[in-house]
Amino acid sequence: MIDYSSVLSTCPYCGTGCGLQLQVLDGRLVGVLPAKNHPISEGGLCIKGWNAHDFVQHDDRLRTPLIRKNGKLVEAGWDEALSLVAEKLGAIKAASGPDAIAVLASAKCTNEENYVLQKFARAVVGTNNIDHCARL
Amino acid sequence: MSDRLPALRAAIEKLLPEVDGVLGLRTGPAGIVAPHLFVKERAATLDALAIWPKEPVPDVLKKILKAHPTAKLGIVCRRCEERGIVEMAKHAQFSLENVTLIGLQCTHDEAVFCRCSKPATIHAKITVGTPIEGVPDSVTDDFLKLDRDARLAFWKEHFLHCIKCYGCRNVCPQCFCNVCALEDETWVETGRLPMPVPPMYHLVRAMHMTAKCVACRECEETCPAGIPLAIHFRLIARDVEAMFKYETGAVITQSPPQLLVLEEGEYERTGLPH
Numbered sequence: 001m002i003d004y005s006s007v008l009s010t011c012p013y014c015g016t017g018c019g020l021q022l023q024v025l026d027g028r029l030v031g032v033l034p035a036k037n038h039p040i041s042e043g044g045l046c047i048k049g050w051n052a053h054d055f056v057q058h059d060d061r062l063r064t065p066l067i068r069k070n071g072k073l074v075e076a077g078w079d080e081a082l083s084l085v086a087e088k089l090g091a092i093k094a095a096s097g098p099d100a101i102a103v104l105a106s107a108k109c110t111n112e113e114n115y116v117l118q119k120f121a122r123a124v125v126g127t128n129n130i131d132h133c134a135r136l
Numbered sequence: 137m138s139d140r141l142p143a144l145r146a147a148i149e150k151l152l153p154e155v156d157g158v159l160g161l162r163t164g165p166a167g168i169v170a171p172h173l174f175v176k177e178r179a180a181t182l183d184a185l186a187i188w189p190k191e192p193v194p195d196v197l198k199k200i201l202k203a204h205p206t207a208k209l210g211i212v213c214r215r216c217e218e219r220g221i222v223e224m225a226k227h228a229q230f231s232l233e234n235v236t237l238i239g240l241q242c243t244h245d246e247a248v249f250c251r252c253s254k255p256a257t258i259h260a261k262i263t264v265g266t267p268i269e270g271v272p273d274s275v276t277d278d279f280l281k282l283d284r285d286a287r288l289a290f291w292k293e294h295f296l297h298c299i300k301c302y303g304c305r306n307v308c309p310q311c312f313c314n315v316c317a318l319e320d321e322t323w324v325e326t327g328r329l330p331m332p333v334p335p336m337y338h339l340v341r342a343m344h345m346t347a348k349c350v351a352c353r354e355c356e357e358t359c360p361a362g363i364p365l366a367i368h369f370r371l372i373a374r375d376v377e378a379m380f381k382y383e384t385g386a387v388i389t390q391s392p393p394q395l396l397v398l399e400e401g402e403y404e405r406t407g408l409p410h
Contacts, residue, residue: 002173003173004171006162006171023199033170033171033192036168045360047302052401086297
């Protein structure tokens with residue numbers, strides 16, 4: 001059976017939130033079409049949106065977290081990677097206080113993801129040092 | 137628009153058992169419409185069959201047929217899309233033998249939206265809706281009233297707003313070259329905005345669309361800068377018709393002029409003023 005369908009998504013590149021249709025052919029992402037009756041982008045996309053599918057199945061894309069061990073990046077599982085990050089952030093917070101840590105959010109994330117991130121910064125880490133990656 | 141929907145659904149349901157799928161439009165989340173391949177194994181998806189807005193379905197057909205060259209597919213197509221499919225077949229993008237056209241006749245309002253002079257299908261054996269007459273293209277007509285300096289100023293102003301999204305190329309059913317001149321630094325400098333004058337991007341595209349543009353106006357619809365691109369493509373099409381007696385997508389057996397070597401006398405030098 002040939003399987004072609006469109007999956008409505010939001011462009012991952014900036015905060016505008018243009019609507020795009022991911023073209024899926026036999027389970028593979030093959031392209032992007034603008035969403036014509038989308039209330040925000042009204043059928044238009046910029047060059048980033050038109051190419052938003054390119055990185056998804058790219059060979060260069062990392063498929064697992066990498067941890068530097070003895071100066072070399074080694075593939076690791078998510079549990080190991082997240083435990084290591086938690087351990088290091090915890091150690092920095094214990095040694096230098098929560099304001100030694102800053103968090104940078106991203107326009108590529110959804111509103112909800114960015115909300116969760118600021119919650120993490122303020123409630124878990126205990127710092128107001130949260131900003132947008134565009135101000136890096 | 138709604139009266140065509142049950143008839144279109146019936147036509148697709150009738151064709152489905154004979155083909156591997158029928159390409160049409162489907163309403164998705166939030167009422168947003170997109171191309172979809174309806175297959176007999178999942179016929180219930182036809183509940184979400186849609187008609188408008190029109191989408192660049194010929195390009196989707198090409199994508200599916202490149203992956204499945206022997207597949208038998210049906211496609212719901214308007215006149216402009218039908219023209220696009222015929223031209224793609226002439227340029228060896230796929231074979232028409234395995235494609236069944238379901239012609240969807242546009243309504244007057246849709247023709248007005250597209251400023252379309254030829255909204256009635258001519259090739260499809262199966263058709264849905266009532267064929268209608270074309271409407272005038274007042275945007276192109278108004279442009280033609282301008283003098284040469286005003287026309288230059290008109291295009292300079294419009295191309296100044298181009299953000300080089302390449303959307304007009306990406307969405308075009310007739311842009312299918314393996315190597316694209318618009319990605320060649322000789323013609324189009326990466327990252328340069330606003331466009332230089334003359335805007336080579338648009339001039340190269342205009343040349344490459346000669347005897348290819350099928351007047352679907354998808355480029356104009358997707359342009360974030362609202363550039364009325366159909367004006368120059370339609371005027372080029374007018375000249376091609378006058379010079380080479382060639383109308384894109386009209387006669388399946390007629391070779392396009394780019395694929396012919398014409399001898400002096402086989403074409404007319406019209407001396408058109410631009």
